[in-house]
Amino acid sequence: MKSKYQQLKETAYAANMQLPALDLVLFTFGNVSAADQALGVFAIKPSGVPYAELTAENMVIVDFEGNTIEGDLRPSSDTRTHAVLYKHWKNIEGIVHTHSLYATAWAQTLQDIPIYGTTHADHTTADIPCAAPMSDEMIAGNYEYQTGFQIMQALEERGMNYEEVEMILVGNHAPFTWGKTAEKAVYNSAVLENIAHMAFLTQQIRLDAPRLKEALIKKHYERKHGPDSYYGQ
Amino acid sequence: MKSKYQQLKETAYAANMQLPALDLVLFTFGNVSAADQALGVFAIKPSGVPYAELTAENMVIVDFEGNTIEGDLRPSSDTRTHAVLYKHWKNIEGIVHTHSLYATAWAQTLQDIPIYGTTHADHTTADIPCAAPMSDEMIAGNYEYQTGFQIMQALEERGMNYEEVEMILVGNHAPFTWGKTAEKAVYNSAVLENIAHMAFLTQQIRLDAPRLKEALIKKHYERKHGPDSYYGQ
Amino acid sequence: MKSKYQQLKETAYAANMQLPALDLVLFTFGNVSAADQALGVFAIKPSGVPYAELTAENMVIVDFEGNTIEGDLRPSSDTRTHAVLYKHWKNIEGIVHTHSLYATAWAQTLQDIPIYGTTHADHTTADIPCAAPMSDEMIAGNYEYQTGFQIMQALEERGMNYEEVEMILVGNHAPFTWGKTAEKAVYNSAVLENIAHMAFLTQQIRLDAPRLKEALIKKHYERKHGPDSYYGQ
Amino acid sequence: MKSKYQQLKETAYAANMQLPALDLVLFTFGNVSAADQALGVFAIKPSGVPYAELTAENMVIVDFEGNTIEGDLRPSSDTRTHAVLYKHWKNIEGIVHTHSLYATAWAQTLQDIPIYGTTHADHTTADIPCAAPMSDEMIAGNYEYQTGFQIMQALEERGMNYEEVEMILVGNHAPFTWGKTAEKAVYNSAVLENIAHMAFLTQQIRLDAPRLKEALIKKHYERKHGPDSYYGQ
Numbered sequence: 017m018k019s020k021y022q023q024l025k026e027t028a029y030a031a032n033m034q035l036p037a038l039d040l041v042l043f044t045f046g047n048v049s050a051a052d053q054a055l056g057v058f059a060i061k062p063s064g065v066p067y068a069e070l071t072a073e074n075m076v077i078v079d080f081e082g083n084t085i086e087g088d089l090r091p092s093s094d095t096r097t098h099a100v101l102y103k104h105w106k107n108i109e110g111i112v113h114t115h116s117l118y119a120t121a122w123a124q125t126l127q128d129i130p131i132y133g134t135t136h137a138d139h140t141t142a143d144i145p146c147a148a149p150m151s152d153e154m155i156a157g158n159y160e161y162q163t164g165f166q167i168m169q170a171l172e173e174r175g176m177n178y179e180e181v182e183m184i185l186v187g188n189h190a191p192f193t194w195g196k197t198a199e200k201a202v203y204n205s206a207v208l209e210n211i212a213h214m215a216f217l218t219q220q221i222r223l224d225a226p227r228l229k230e231a232l233i234k235k236h237y238e239r240k241h242g243p244d245s246y247y248g249q
Numbered sequence: 250m251k252s253k254y255q256q257l258k259e260t261a262y263a264a265n266m267q268l269p270a271l272d273l274v275l276f277t278f279g280n281v282s283a284a285d286q287a288l289g290v291f292a293i294k295p296s297g298v299p300y301a302e303l304t305a306e307n308m309v310i311v312d313f314e315g316n317t318i319e320g321d322l323r324p325s326s327d328t329r330t331h332a333v334l335y336k337h338w339k340n341i342e343g344i345v346h347t348h349s350l351y352a353t354a355w356a357q358t359l360q361d362i363p364i365y366g367t368t369h370a371d372h373t374t375a376d377i378p379c380a381a382p383m384s385d386e387m388i389a390g391n392y393e394y395q396t397g398f399q400i401m402q403a404l405e406e407r408g409m410n411y412e413e414v415e416m417i418l419v420g421n422h423a424p425f426t427w428g429k430t431a432e433k434a435v436y437n438s439a440v441l442e443n444i445a446h447m448a449f450l451t452q453q454i455r456l457d458a459p460r461l462k463e464a465l466i467k468k469h470y471e472r473k474h475g476p477d478s479y480y481g482q
Numbered sequence: 483m484k485s486k487y488q489q490l491k492e493t494a495y496a497a498n499m500q501l502p503a504l505d506l507v508l509f510t511f512g513n514v515s516a517a518d519q520a521l522g523v524f525a526i527k528p529s530g531v532p533y534a535e536l537t538a539e540n541m542v543i544v545d546f547e548g549n550t551i552e553g554d555l556r557p558s559s560d561t562r563t564h565a566v567l568y569k570h571w572k573n574i575e576g577i578v579h580t581h582s583l584y585a586t587a588w589a590q591t592l593q594d595i596p597i598y599g600t601t602h603a604d605h606t607t608a609d610i611p612c613a614a615p616m617s618d619e620m621i622a623g624n625y626e627y628q629t630g631f632q633i634m635q636a637l638e639e640r641g642m643n644y645e646e647v648e649m650i651l652v653g654n655h656a657p658f659t660w661g662k663t664a665e666k667a668v669y670n671s672a673v674l675e676n677i678a679h680m681a682f683l684t685q686q687i688r689l690d691a692p693r694l695k696e697a698l699i700k701k702h703y704e705r706k707h708g709p710d711s712y713y714g715q
Numbered sequence: 716m717k718s719k720y721q722q723l724k725e726t727a728y729a730a731n732m733q734l735p736a737l738d739l740v741l742f743t744f745g746n747v748s749a750a751d752q753a754l755g756v757f758a759i760k761p762s763g764v765p766y767a768e769l770t771a772e773n774m775v776i777v778d779f780e781g782n783t784i785e786g787d788l789r790p791s792s793d794t795r796t797h798a799v800l801y802k803h804w805k806n807i808e809g810i811v812h813t814h815s816l817y818a819t820a821w822a823q824t825l826q827d828i829p830i831y832g833t834t835h836a837d838h839t840t841a842d843i844p845c846a847a848p849m850s851d852e853m854i855a856g857n858y859e860y861q862t863g864f865q866i867m868q869a870l871e872e873r874g875m876n877y878e879e880v881e882m883i884l885v886g887n888h889a890p891f892t893w894g895k896t897a898e899k900a901v902y903n904s905a906v907l908e909n910i911a912h913m914a915f916l917t918q919q920i921r922l923d924a925p926r927l928k929e930a931l932i933k934k935h936y937e938r939k940h941g942p943d944s945y946y947g948q
Binding site for chain 3: 042045124159189
Binding site: 508509511528529530531555556559581583584586587588589590591592593615618621622625654655656682685686 | 831832833834902905906909912913914916917919920921924925927928930931934938945946947948
């Protein structure tokens with residue numbers, strides 16, 4: 017008998033397999049989940065299983081409190097971070113965590129990624145936020161659970177909306193991205209790595225490279241996301 | 250019944266497919282067009298369609314005012330930039346726009362790429378120009394149309410001829426290249442990325458690396474492009 | 483008649499073939515050995531043989547004094563380094579040596595790799611040690627044999643345990659990694675290259691990037707290696 | 716009827732095809748020749764022909780004065796540089812020219828590549844020489860012919876022997892390598908790119924990284940090339 021979560025598992029499986037295809041992970045250093053907000057569950061990669069051995073069947077179904085609902089394997093160690101975000105952000109159904117090289121390097125510097133060009137502006141009008149490392153008390157507690165709050169707090173402090181900014185660096189750790197679907201969240205992970213790579217090169221060539229001017233930020237964002245958008249079909 | 254633009258569409262399709270093969274694009278961040286100056290039209294990639302789903306059939310035929318002549322899909326959002334350049338530059342029939350990593354990083358610094366070696370001189374005798382960002386008024390207007398003028402103006406200010414210099418960086422944005430054919434324009438995109446990469450490394454190793462001496466600039470350019478050229482068959 | 487070391491040779495062969503697959507070697511610049519501590523022998527790559535020509539059969543069986551026990555080819559020139567480490571470290575059965583790009587570059591700077599993030603902390607709580615170049619007397623003597631002592635001495639000076647820290651840079655030379663199995667030692671080689679690459683990028687972006695805070699170092703290490711570890715299956 | 720140079724053409728063809736396989740060339744920016752010192756000829760890549768269209772048959776046979784002996788296509792534009800070197804260096808039968816990224820970047824800085832580690836010392840005991848750009852008079856004359864003398868002169872000024880140092884950077888231009896066979900010359904090209912890449916990274920991490928100590932330079936070179944060498948089979 018097929019699981020009633022079969023479709024969700026297949027979505028999560030396909031999205032996870034995009035991470036090695038897009039060169040965003042070494043070994044098992046990353047995970048994707050696909051959620052169903054109506055059912056209040058998400059499918060996520062099992063912990064420590066190599067991508068070559070993943071199947072739709074071994075995805076783990078978890079609820080928004082982090083309890084395993086279906087599956088024989090232990091879910092990703094980052095599962096509770098995913099759970100917290102799905103619980104609070106009702107309009108997302110996909111989350112990705114990777115240790116991709118350039119985004120992780122920026123996270124290790126504890127610096128936001130400055131908006132230097134239109135590649136960045138095509139996706140968000142703000143610098144990519146880097147959440148400050150959490151307090152020792154939070155680390156000692158339920159660490160992955162707290163990581164979810166660390167992410168939400170960083171957006172809040174900057175007055176950012178999770179529907180406008182779909183990517184963040186967790187300071188000293190690595191990036192998280194999200195979106196309306198798991199596929200969009202994976203897309204955002206690749207875009208973030210690309211933006212991080214270009215910003216790195218830009219700074220290396222010219223340390224005082226200027227941030228993108230406001231008029232260009234707005235123009236590029238609106239042509240893709242505005243009410244009169246004319247990008248895509 | 251076959252379109253009378255069938256050949257043009259196939260040329261544009263083949264040239265577009267070279268961009269991922271040459272590692273010049275992530276997702277859909279780039280586009281190639283192939284023009285027929287006699288007919289006054291060009292075939293261009295449809296907007297936002299992944300390279301894996303492109304076919305010769307879904308290329309869009311557009312005239313030099315930017316009007317769609319044939320095709321069911323919306324053309325690339327950069328279409329009007331292509332249109333302006335074809336309208337004014339009568340000896341080109343190919344244009345490429347990418348967000349390739351190194352060329353885009355230089356564009357984000359708002360700096361020309363200095364001519365450091367013979368790899369560069371084999372293709373052009375000048376520093377690769379970086380067009381200054383456009384004014385807020387131009388941005389607020391017909392942005393992609395103005396990008397065409399921004400490019401032409403940058404060459405004009407430097408006394409450059411579009412038949413001698415077939416590549417440019419649009420400041421804060423990314424590169425455009427062109428040529429007598431779409432295939433040559435794609436070739437120029439890969440060459441520009443290569444030149445941009447080498448110039449980056451050269452500056453990193455030695456910030457005050459000297460520009461190439463005049464005698465070498467002339468020699469290398471002439472052996473490939475001069476009246477007594479002896480490069481190629 | 484099959485060799486009684488057949489299984490060991492196959493393990494060593496499979497592990498060696500991972501090096502080019504993981505992009506850790508150019509030509510023959512690397513080697514893996516797989517040991518059997520009970521039998522007091524290890525199987526190692528023959529010297530100077532391209533990876534494309536390796537087979538399980540041409541692995542060389544060597545004892546912990548460095549004597550060839552079985553095999554027609556000369557073992558890797560680094561064989562005596564492997565022998566010394568197996569002889570003294572009774573809980574490892576795999577060793578890898580590569581000249582991977584980023585780890586080797588750090589080794590050439592004679593600097594430890596600072597712990598900048600959780601990718602590093604997931605594997606070890608310490609900076610990656612760089613063993614000081616050996617004295618001229620040691621070099622002039624039995625060089626590869628002395629390299630084994632150079633590695634052990636570097637750990638000792640830092641109060642490090644080879645079961646906690648499974649990777650080292652040999653100053654001016656290149657990395658060595660080890661583990662309970664050859665497969666784990668190869669895994670450690672790829673992880674070290676990844677850590678070295680991220681640390682390089684981190685320093686380039688921000689020269690004074692802070693080391694990872696203690697609480698995070700402990701948390702990430704324990705969730706993977708501690709008594710209550712909850713990483714993997 | 717088969718050409719009497721058939722074997723030489725096949726050797727040159729196979730060696731040329733290694734350049735794209737080793738990621739050392741973009742488009743046609745490189746060439747390999749294979750010489751027969753007894754016959755006084757070499758087979759070289761035709762000029763401007765893409766690697767995908769090369770065959771053993773379209774290799775061009777040239778004598779040591781640079782005259783085409785056999786072949787319908789024009790030989791590589793660098794042919795006279797190859798001819799001069801074969802004429803003067805009687806113990807080499809292979810030469811390679813590429814514009815590989817890191818070696819070319821060093822050539823553009825006009826700096827020798829310092830010997831930072833044993834990867835370098837395994838191949839040569841000296842810094843990789845960078846020949847000074849030639850005088851305007853030499854450039855205006857028979858340029859490629861003069862490039863051969865520029866290379867020989869750079870070795871001579873440093874008291875280097877072409878049998879000990881098989882690689883050089885031509886200032887502002889790009890690398891040349893050579894060897895007893897075309898295959899060895901290609902190997903040297905890949906090694907040079909690897910050394911150039913590592914030296915770049917080493918300098919970026921630590922600008923004042925020390926050169927390799929003398930005792931290690933000698934040890935590593937001798938274990939591979941000395942009378943008691945014990946590297947390889």
